[in-house]
Amino acid sequence: MKSKQVYLDNASTTPVDPRVLKAMLPYFKERYGNPSSLHALGRESKNAIETARKNIAKHIGAEPEEIIFTSGGTESDNLAMFGIARAYKEKGKHVIVSGIEHKAILDACKKLEKEGFEITYLDVDKKGLVSLEKLSLSLRRDTILVSIMYANNEIGTIQPIKEIAKIIQEFKTVRHCEESATRQSEKTNRLLRLPHNDRFNNNSLFPIFHTDACQAASALPIKAKELGADALTMSSSKIYGPKGIGCLYLNKKYSSTGSLQAKIEPIIFGGGQERGLRSGTENVAGIVGFSEALSISEKKRVSESKRLIKLRDYFLRRIQKEIDGVLVNGDIKQRLPNNINVSIKGVEGESLLLLLDRYGIYCSTGSACSSLDLSPSYVLLSIGLPLELAHCSVRFTLGRYTKKGDIDYTMKVLVESVKKIRGISSIK
């Protein structure tokens, strides 16, 4: 039955690019040293990691010491949330996130609530966009952390990260003035556990702005400092790299172990790898693969995004033209180039997914990362979709290997499948 395979679930995970795998292979076989070992094999592994770190830092517009390797997007998100909140809790216990963050953020928030933090969950509008005004009004003197995702995994909505960063930046300036006024002496300063150089900056260190860029990385500019992000999460498995590896960019203001007294708190402790911020023998092959994946992605990002927008729009136009009762979920303009999320009236998402699956077409309903759980997507409910339509949602996410022929094939099967589910077709 599956003569053809069309993978339209690239937001869930991407295949490993053959060039990435090629770069990784030596690190399984002959270059297997532990980066902490002093001998040549160990140094070779250490060099491979540091070369990867430099490369990733370059693409993120950061310095190498601002990259912390982790086991993936979820751990990076957790490290940002727990690491920052727990380390700086004396400075305030208020955290702001959007209501449509990935579960890695939202579940970390639930845990932080149990630890005595107060979380403000910002509503999003029908397009899935955070209101800048609401953000502005939510910022408080005890806000230490704001985490708003760059682009949503389900509906592809791109948040105005630069504008969000600007609002937070302005708030930091105001807060700095207040802090300066109340700061009396070096002694007080030390008691506040403020990093040394904070005394010479024009801005407060807080709130720290983190953005989850896992979904955005393959399509949007990711220079962290240009975006205005203090911390940024990336995952290898969403950019044609291997699973089980990711990184957190963290502005060195918040992680230096040298003269600064401030430092985020690790969630994994031990051998002191990643400058003590993430212990455990490094996944060398994974790190090398991640780095190569990012290089490949960045090289073609702009042209590939254009190609995907064209292909996506062609696909969406055909869906809207050939199937009635279709509602596009999320903003149509501020949207990832590869994302289509639609509700098809009277067509239950899971039924459609499984029917398409029989024809080798792979898509998603709800968030892929938790779609074994069949409760309706909280993201879709957040943008005001009625329960019934949320159950009728399906997500197609195009990727590097998606061609027009794949879309044509998908359309053919999709139209018939919708008819079948609606009970007006005789296909089996």
Next chain:
Amino acid sequence: MKSKQVYLDNASTTPVDPRVLKAMLPYFKERYGNPSSLHALGRESKNAIETARKNIAKHIGAEPEEIIFTSGGTESDNLAMFGIARAYKEKGKHVIVSGIEHKAILDACKKLEKEGFEITYLDVDKKGLVSLEKLSLSLRRDTILVSIMYANNEIGTIQPIKEIAKIIQEFKTVRHCEESATRQSEKTNRLLRLPHNDRFNNNSLFPIFHTDACQAASALPIKAKELGADALTMSSSKIYGPKGIGCLYLNKKYSSTGSLQAKIEPIIFGGGQERGLRSGTENVAGIVGFSEALSISEKKRVSESKRLIKLRDYFLRRIQKEIDGVLVNGDIKQRLPNNINVSIKGVEGESLLLLLDRYGIYCSTGSACSSLDLSPSYVLLSIGLPLELAHCSVRFTLGRYTKKGDIDYTMKVLVESVKKIRGISSIK
């Protein structure tokens, strides 16, 4: 210069067995689905994980639901320490570990101390062995966790795990009687947050016994229940599997999410993978590789251990015969088959390591996982080695690919290197 390469640092990490790599490759290329996706590609990945889980469970003598995949030994150790201590802190805040545990355990202990836990660090004797009597005397009514490593990474000393487990087991029985006497009603029971079935067992659930079996796994029996361990850490990268993957065995009494109210606390939160105990998209290729590595290791474990003991003893005899002033660190009998740790008087460990490195011979000084830090090994100091001799230590750990010829070559270079460092040779 490096005509030959001899890797004698297998305790730091092992190369990936070609059969392991072969098993992994499809999961980078064509079988790349996210295990949480509902379509065929996702289900295929899910099946691969569950097959691996069953296989690993079988080898550990456990049930599949007792295996939690993590990013490696350090995370597994952390999950055991933090997961258990934080979840059960109402039951007691006392933890017992040996003083020669891996940093992943000791640094977790430091963190737990900050959280209000009291840690007893058990001394070891000159051989590196924990005293059973001291353990017995350290157990208290508020002891919730005991963590003692199966075999040490530096000196290879094997702890009497079964006897340790027996002491803890007996203590559980005594504690059960006490608890029964003080337990008044179902209501009290619920308030104590005890798992349902605890009421019908003959033993208290506490203290929980965890053992770090990362170093032991390739050489010793690892059936957790036969050993008497409630929790057990394993790492793929020490058994010829890939880096970045490991698991924690945890007796289901402590992790069930069903009727039981008790459950260890995760350290990484999010999509709910690994039954909510370890979130994040699964490293499918890594898991498949880990499973294959364990199968290969278990198949030849007994014969391979015998081979390594013979080769190791041949190596050690020659060292002792051909070099004077050699002291063997750690127990000579209760020792991993592949481990040699010696102090060579007047020969600084790092100098020797770097000299051997020039001839393609790779070994370690101090613990490999932190040997970039040149302070003397706390393990060697713990067994009473004077600082000077600790600095003169070198560790050779043999492996699957070590042959007699490698040892002969090493001996030739080693003898000359020692002479050179002692200033009685003219080799450059």
